[in-house]
Amino acid sequence: MTVEESENETILDRGVSYEDVRGRLFLAVCVAASFFGIAMLALLLWDVIATTYSAIFEFGVNPRDFLTQTSSRNVEKAGFYSAIVGSLWLMVIVSVIAFFVGVGTAVYLEEYAPDNRWTRLFEANLANLAGVPSVVYGLLVLGVVVNGAGIGPILLAGAVALALLIVPIIIVSSIEALRAVPDSVRQGSAAAGATKWQTIRNVVLPAAMPGIMTGTILALARAIGETAPLIMVGALFITTRTPGPFDRFGAMPTEIYTWAAQPERQFIAMAGFGILVLLVVLFSMQGLAVYVRRRYEVEFGE
Amino acid sequence: MSTGTGSDPAGITRDVSKEDQKRDRQVKYVLLGCAGVTVATTVAIFLVLFDNASGYFFENRLHEIVLGASVEQVITFTEFFTGTRWAPDHSTPAHGILPIVWGTLTITVGAAFISIPIGTATALYVSEYSSGRVRAYLKPSLEVLAGIPTIVYGYFAISVVTPFILSPVGEVVGLSFGRRSMAAGAFVVGVMTIPMVASISEDAMNSVPYDLRNGAYALGATKFDVSTKVVLPAAVSGIFASYILAVSRAIGETMAVALAAGMTARITLNPSEQIMTMTTYMVNMARGESAVGTVEYQSLFAVGLVLFLMTLAMNLLNDRLKQRFREEYQ
Numbered sequence: 001m002t003v004e005e006s007e008n009e010t011i012l013d014r015g016v017s018y019e020d021v022r023g024r025l026f027l028a029v030c031v032a033a034s035f036f037g038i039a040m041l042a043l044l045l046w047d048v049i050a051t052t053y054s055a056i057f058e059f060g061v062n063p064r065d066f067l068t069q070t071s072s073r074n075v076e077k078a079g080f081y082s083a084i085v086g087s088l089w090l091m092v093i094v095s096v097i098a099f100f101v102g103v104g105t106a107v108y109l110e111e112y113a114p115d116n117r118w119t120r121l122f123e124a125n126l127a128n129l130a131g132v133p134s135v136v137y138g139l140l141v142l143g144v145v146v147n148g149a150g151i152g153p154i155l156l157a158g159a160v161a162l163a164l165l166i167v168p169i170i171i172v173s174s175i176e177a178l179r180a181v182p183d184s185v186r187q188g189s190a191a192a193g194a195t196k197w198q199t200i201r202n203v204v205l206p207a208a209m210p211g212i213m214t215g216t217i218l219a220l221a222r223a224i225g226e227t228a229p230l231i232m233v234g235a236l237f238i239t240t241r242t243p244g245p246f247d248r249f250g251a252m253p254t255e256i257y258t259w260a261a262q263p264e265r266q267f268i269a270m271a272g273f274g275i276l277v278l279l280v281v282l283f284s285m286q287g288l289a290v291y292v293r294r295r296y297e298v299e300f301g302e
Numbered sequence: 303m304s305t306g307t308g309s310d311p312a313g314i315t316r317d318v319s320k321e322d323q324k325r326d327r328q329v330k331y332v333l334l335g336c337a338g339v340t341v342a343t344t345v346a347i348f349l350v351l352f353d354n355a356s357g358y359f360f361e362n363r364l365h366e367i368v369l370g371a372s373v374e375q376v377i378t379f380t381e382f383f384t385g386t387r388w389a390p391d392h393s394t395p396a397h398g399i400l401p402i403v404w405g406t407l408t409i410t411v412g413a414a415f416i417s418i419p420i421g422t423a424t425a426l427y428v429s430e431y432s433s434g435r436v437r438a439y440l441k442p443s444l445e446v447l448a449g450i451p452t453i454v455y456g457y458f459a460i461s462v463v464t465p466f467i468l469s470p471v472g473e474v475v476g477l478s479f480g481r482r483s484m485a486a487g488a489f490v491v492g493v494m495t496i497p498m499v500a501s502i503s504e505d506a507m508n509s510v511p512y513d514l515r516n517g518a519y520a521l522g523a524t525k526f527d528v529s530t531k532v533v534l535p536a537a538v539s540g541i542f543a544s545y546i547l548a549v550s551r552a553i554g555e556t557m558a559v560a561l562a563a564g565m566t567a568r569i570t571l572n573p574s575e576q577i578m579t580m581t582t583y584m585v586n587m588a589r590g591e592s593a594v595g596t597v598e599y600q601s602l603f604a605v606g607l608v609l610f611l612m613t614l615a616m617n618l619l620n621d622r623l624k625q626r627f628r629e630e631y632q
Contacts, residue, residue, distance in 0.1 A: 019526070022526055026526050026529070027431055030424070033419070033420045034424045034427045034432075037493070037500070044454070044458045047462045102336075113337075122337065125341065127621060128621070131547070131551075131614075131617040133553070133556065133609060133613055134554070135556045135606070136351075136606055138588070140346055142602075148350075164343050167339065197330075218449075225454075228557055228560075228584075228585055231585045256453055260561055282449065
């Protein structure tokens with residue numbers, strides 16, 4: 001085949017060349033790969049719903065009992081209520097600690113910190129903290145808070161572990177939100193005679209708050225699904241009492257782990273039901289985060 | 303300059319009342335304190351891990367040794383790093399960490415075989431081929447996948463992956479899969495790290511300048527050529543950064559492998575057998591509520607230290623790669 005002929009072929013009748021086949025094959029592989037992840041997600045969600053269905057209709061788990069009974073070794077008496085309460089308490093305490101520390105650090109870094117070697121070292125440290133496995137945070141709190149300070153394996157200790165885990169995430173998203181507030185806004189406030197803190201409190205933080213809230217809610221959603229740090233501080237605890245901040249506790253993910261590791265099929269089905277509850281909570285939080293971003297985000301025209 | 307602050311050399315805020323200025327300084331210290339928490343966390347991780355791990359290898363913990371306690375080694379480093387049996391809580395204890403390091407490595411490598419090709423291909427598709435509409439569905443789905451708790455993936459492994467994917471494949475190749483196996487653990491860890499590889503690689507591909515692509519097209523390159531011979535090499539350090547991050551995540555992954563991969567510490571290459579990772583050992587031992595000061599309790603910290611140093615090395619490598627990528631294009 002001469003050069004001329006091959007050019008005619010590709011330009012005029014677009015016959016199937018080797019390059020065409022290769023290109024299409026490659027595209028097909030890429031499309032298949034992209035939908036592999038989605039297929040897995042669909043399979044996972046379908047399985048959770050199917051298991052919940054079988055828990056209710058095959059094993060006769062009454063949804064109302066499931067949501068109002070407390071933790072138990074007896075499969076007929078076991079419910080999710082104490083785990084839900086444990087997770088709610090965790091969420092409240094974690095959000096208070098992590099929001100204060102995270103946003104405070106972000107404001108310091110973005111508004112006060114000088115641009116020097118120490119600040120850059122600090123930022124590198126932050127990136128590395130975000131990569132520390134969650135189980136290590138559990139180990140840290142086990143060593144320092146549970147046994148070091150001697151408060152024991154109580155809910156507060158679990159909350160500290162989860163808060164430390166998500167502080168780096170909140171800092172990063174808050175910094176982004178603060179950066180989106182243009183300097184002209186700060187200068188305007190300063191020109192009106194406000195001190196630096198007055199500017200931050202009355203001008204910068206309100207403008208950045210939608211972004212900060214979105215980041216914080218997403219980080220909380222991450223915390224609420226974390227299991228390993230809670231197990232490290234001793235959360236695999238079966239009790240008929242609903243926990244308060246100073247009690248031994250279990251939470252939604254630890255209860256799911258306990259059930260899923262049991263041999264009885266009914267416990268495994270209940271783990272599926274528990275996962276459905278956990279996912280509904282998570283997706284609601286993620287939806288709320290998106291809503292806050294869309295509804296309240298302030299656009300600064302340049 | 304009695305009234306001006308460092309950031310206000312012109313003294314514009316001189317009219318501001320003394321109380322406001324005092325409040326300004328106080329707030330700055332409170333915020334600095336917040337920032338100190340993250341530094342304290344890092345320092346505390348190092349101290350706690352080394353202190354308790356020293357109690358495992360030596361008779362006394364590090365701070366006790368510093369305060370003058372005797373240094374008597376009970377578990378040699380040779381046994382720890384080269385022994386092939388791991389059973390610190392057994393009646394005839396053995397302290398060779400290799401079996402659980404092996405467990406972690408098999409999961410990590412197995413997961414990488416799934417997440418790296420699929421994640422990279424997904425990134426290429428999203429960045430180079432897909433239309434805006436497909437992208438608008440694909441990216442949020444991947445975000446949802448990334449936001450699913452790892453305990454759910456563990457459940458997914460025993461409830462779907464093993465019975466409906468691994469067992470049929472196992473019958474064909476002659477392996478029989480039990481409820482937990484190395485392959486099941488690696489599979490779900492691979493799936494959960496796909497979004498990480500895909501989104502970071504895609505960012506890297508997106509920041510390759512369009513001039514490079516257009517230059518190649520002008521020379522007669524096909525889309526395939528541009529994707530594989532221009533975009534991939536140009537984004538390579540960013541793509542590698544995503545691989546490192548996925549590997550680091552797989553090393554530290556806990557709940558999915560604790561449920562899916564099993565609890566038997568052994569060195570094996572058979573994917574249908576149970577293995578135990580370092581993280582699985584940790585959650586199992588903490589479950590037993592081992593008493594403070596026992597060898598089981600101290601072993602948690604020794605294993606945790608090895609785990610932490612492995613992920614730290616990965617994170618530092620990742621920082622380095624990201625910096626290089628930034629220098630290249632941004």
